[in-house]
Amino acid sequence: MAWNDSNSIERINRAKQVLPDFYYFEQFITESKANALYQQLACLNWQQPTLTVFNKEHKIPRKQIYMGDEGTGYRYSNQLFLPEPWQGSVLNLKNTLNNWFSTQFNAVLLNWYRTGEDKMGWHADNEAELGFSPTIASISLGAVRKFKIRENSTKQVTDLPLANGSCLLMTGRSQENYQHSLPVQKRVVDGRINLTFRTVCGV
Ligand SMILES: O=C(O)CCC(=O)C(=O)O
Numbered sequence: 001m002a003w004n005d006s007n008s009i010e011r012i013n014r015a016k017q018v019l020p021d022f023y024y025f026e027q028f029i030t031e032s033k034a035n036a037l038y039q040q041l042a043c044l045n046w047q048q049p050t051l052t053v054f055n056k057e058h059k060i061p062r063k064q065i066y067m068g069d070e071g072t073g074y075r076y077s078n079q080l081f082l083p084e085p086w087q088g089s090v091l092n093l094k095n096t097l098n099n100w101f102s103t104q105f106n107a108v109l110l111n112w113y114r115t116g117e118d119k120m121g122w123h124a125d126n127e128a129e130l131g132f133s134p135t136i137a138s139i140s141l142g143a144v145r146k147f148k149i150r151e152n153s154t155k156q157v158t159d160l161p162l163a164n165g166s167c168l169l170m171t172g173r174s175q176e177n178y179q180h181s182l183p184v185q186k187r188v189v190d191g192r193i194n195l196t197f198r199t200v201c202g203v
């Protein structure tokens with residue numbers, strides 16, 4: 001992963017380092033572009049798959065779409081997720097990110113949190129398909145939500161509100177040493193769309 005070539009280093013230097021291996025760009029996309037992108041993406045064909053956890057079936061507490069190049073399918077909770085073809089503005093965003101960070105993102109998971117009741121539990125993005133020390137770029141659109149990062153060894157939790165149009169770059173040992181989650185925030189009534197760009201060695 002060559003995200004740390006000289007151009008990328010200069011860009012990374014403009015980011016706020018939240019924790020080791022977490023870099024935050026508050027306004028990666030301007031507010032008006034972020035709003036327009038949110039409106040476009042809200043019209044896509046969102047899914048709410050059922051996952052089996054400890055022999056119980058649950059609908060995921062949010063909606064999602066997986067997009068990517070051919071051959072970037074991945075297995076999760078005994079299901080095979082195959083990518084949908086790239087939507088135009090998501091493809092543009094992927095190309096921009098790859099230019100910015102010298103990454104080779106080839107897939108993205110979009111999550112739509114319709115209100116503050118939608119959420120994502122604690123996890124690390126450490127699936128085998130992402131390889132060792134993956135770099136992941138997380139773009140947020142819409143309502144500001146609290147992203148939590150918990151260090152595995154100390155259990156210390158850091159709260160990071162993710163702004164409309166922001167980019168959080170998780171790299172290095174971010175998935176090895178930490179877990180992250182997006183808790184319920186009952187007072188949030190507006191929706192949020194998050195896109196996590198990944199480099200997948202497919203199945
Ligand atoms: O919505 C977020 O900010 C987190 C999404 C996430 O952790 C993921 O897609 O793996």
Ligand SMILES: [Fe+2]
Nearest residue numbers: 123124125180
């Ligand atoms: Fe994640």
